[in-house]
Amino acid sequence: MHFQHPELLYALLFLIIPLIVHLFRLRRFQREDFTNVKFLKKVIQETRKSSRLKKFLILITRLLLITCLVLAFAQPFIPASDKALTKTKTLIYLDNSFSMQAENDQSDLLSSSINQLLESIDETKEYGLITNDSEYFGRTTSELKKQLQDIEFADNQLNFQSLQLKADKYFNKTDNQEKNILIISDFQNSIGALSELDSEVYNIDLVKTLTEETSNISIDSAFIKESNPENLNLAILLSKKGELKQPVTISIFNGDELLGRNTIQEFSENKAQANFRLQNETLSNGRIEIDDSGLSYDNKLFFNINKDESIKTVIISDADFGFLERIYAEPEFELANFSSDQIDFNRLNSANLVVLNEVEQISSSLQNNLANLSKDGTSILIIPSENALNYDQFLNTLGFPQFNKKIETNRLITEIVYDHPLFQGVFENRTKNFEYPKVNTSFNITSSSSILKYQDGKPFLIGNNSRYLFTSALNSNNSNFQNSPLIVPVLYQIGLNALKKNDLYYIADVENSIDIPLKLGKDEVLHLKKPDFDVIPQQQNFSNRVEINTDNIDLQAGNYEVTNASSTIGTVSFNFDRRESKLNYLDVSGSENINIYDSVQDYFSESNAATQITALWKWFVIFALIFLAIEMLLIKFLR
Incomplete structure (x- = not known):
């Protein structure tokens, strides 16, 4: 038994007062003479015995009365466990990611968890609440309940590592308190590993929300498979989790206008593809929809098809540039070409891509103009002349290293740096053995941003920040690179990156x-x-x-x-x-020092039971009244 005000127990010392009164009560008796002494002596003996018993019983009742009153004011209680004696602080993480849209008992998992929290959280305890997109610290319980009712789904999910950091922040100034973390989630694999949580510092409890059946169909992606001036083929990829209960209807809209509808009867390895032939024209308010009773956020996919802008390309060349004309052709490119002494600077200044092809001597005005264009985001491609003059200052202006020396021996181009951003999504396979192109003369430079390399590891093509530099002339007399299968993807990608075309979404x-x-x-x-x-x-x-x-x-x-x-x-x-559509869940069973519950109500029911306190002061008040009544009865009726 414990006391809420143990200092009041010192009042039990007052028990000595009735004892002193009883033991040292001074009362003088008056002596009277009677004729029948024998009879009088018997009456006196009987009266003294009765008086002693009465006084002794009254003393006991008074002692018990005072004791009960003191104990009642000290407020004794019996705790259900040691947790009831410790002040606690609880941080609640409520997962509001899209996967919590899954339904359980005709309600989505998030709404069900919120309702259980509203019913269960204790007004007398301190809570903090975090979701995937918000945190609510320093709120009263009533304020927290209002915030709970406004929580909506978020497009991201915290992992355990981020949750640990937020918990450290919340409990930063908490001393001599029990620190509890309650995690309410469906625990998809993306949440991370439970080992990232410090279960030695915090008491961690998990509520794993369950669904009766894990089933979902989602629109994964859409892309233009092929196109011509009149039509385009829009491919739509779908994925399935669980059983397919009925055929899936997929529809395409432009605003409210229905453009097409199709039905998917079956999935192969949980994947399916639907193709729609549409007119090749601007589509500004596109929307793809499916009918599915699983997660709702992935049943729509928004897209648009804008008119493609031609990439304005200017070639400044003093040599043959036919290979460049064939690559930078319409409709993707709008091409203009000039010699180094006859440049239309208006066309040059509006270009997205400028190709400087084998210009032996670059005028200072052209250098300054190209430097300004480069600062303004225009892509610059430099193919040097075999007899490149005054390139050093120009290369330094663009942030390129200078040419070290001219190499007049054959060199093979043997290495492709596949990880360079220029080749992102270009090659399906990383081929190491291919028909190596070669150059007869070239320049040596030192750079860490190589795209293509010679067999000795020196750069053949470098690129950085929309600026590209070859270290050799590409004319047919000096190199067979024009006949290599590498030339098209390399130069074409440089051109496409000069003006990024907008994606469908x-x-x-x-x-x-x-x-x-x-x-x-x-x-x-x-x-x-x-x-x-x-x-x-x-x-x-x-x-x-x-x-x-x-x-x-x-x-x-x-x-x-x-x-x-x-x-x-x-x-x-x-x-x-x-990513939320995968519905692949983490196995949290068997975790050490972590308790797992089936519902929020189960957690709070057990938590409240463990912190339950049985107050006893009312019983001691009742006993005090009983002893008071006994004392009054003894005084009145016992003689």
Whole structure:
């Protein structure tokens, strides 16, 4: 038994008072003479025995009365366990990722967990709450309940490592308190490993939300499989988890206009593909939908097809450039070519890509112009002449190393740096043995940004920040590189990277860099808009384009208009990542020092039982009243 106010037990010393009164009670008796002494002596003996018994019983009842009163004011209680004697602080992590849209008992897992929390959290205890996109610290229980009712699904999920950091932050100034972490989640594999949580510092409890059946069909991605001037083939990939209960209907819309509908009867290895032939025209408000009773967020995919802008390419050449004309051809490229002494600088300044092909001597005005274009984001490709003159200063201006010396022996081009960003998504296989092209004369440079290398490891092509440099002339007399299968992907990729074409859609919760082919006026900015939403993204204005960046913008899935103050420029689409659709769950059973519960109610029921306190003060008040009544009865009726 424990006492809430043990210091009041010192009042038990007052028990000595009735003892003193009883033992040292001074009472004088008056002596009377009677004739019948024998009879009088008997009466006196009987009266003294009765008086002693009465006084002794009254003393006991008074002692018990005082004892009960003192104990009642000390407020005794019996704890259910040691936890009841310790002050606790609890951090609740509520997983509100999209996978919690799965239904259980005709309600999604998130709503069910929220309702159980609203019913179970104790008004007398201190709680902190974190979700995947918010944290609520220093709230009263009533405020926390209001916040719980406003929680919505988020497009990201914390892992255990991030959760540990947030817990350290929450319990930073907590001393002499029991620290509890309650994790409510379906525990998909993406949440990480339980070993990342410190179960020695914190008491960790898990509530694993369960579904009756794990089943979901999602739209994974969409891409243009092939196209011609009249039509395009849009391919849509779907994935399945669980059993296919009925055929899946897939529809394509442009706004409210239905463009096509198809039905998928079966999946192969949980994958399926649907193809739609559409007119090759601008589609600004595209939407793909399926009917599925699983997760709802992945039943739609937003996309747009904008008119492709030709990449403005300028070739400045004093040698044959026919191979460049064949690669940078219409409709992807809009080509203009000039000799080094007859340049249209208006066309040059509006170019997305400038190719300097075997110009022996670069004038200072051209050097300055190209340097300014490079600073403005224009891609520069340099193919040096065999007799390159005054290149050192120009190369330094563009951030390239100088040519060390001229090598006049044959060299094979044997190595492709597949990990270079220029080759991202270009090669399916990393071939090591291919028909090696060669050069007769070349220049040596030292660089860490090689794209292609000679057999001695020296660079043949280097590239960085939209600037590219060959170390050899590419004319047919000096090299057979024009006949190599490498020339097309290398030069074509350099051209495509000069103006990034917008994708059908972007992922909403990652950083995206999007090029808008537009020349903005002074003080003009671009907006991303949709109904009830308007944001100015981070953007950089170049001479012939605007690069917008979506980092640190909370974007929802949907189609957004790109606008300036006067007009709509185009459309970009965003979708949530489909990682939550996999429904692959972590096995949390058998974890040491961690308790696992089937529901939030089970956790709070056991937690409250462990912290339950049985108060006894009322019983001692009742006993005190009983002893008071006994004392009064003894005084009145016992003689």
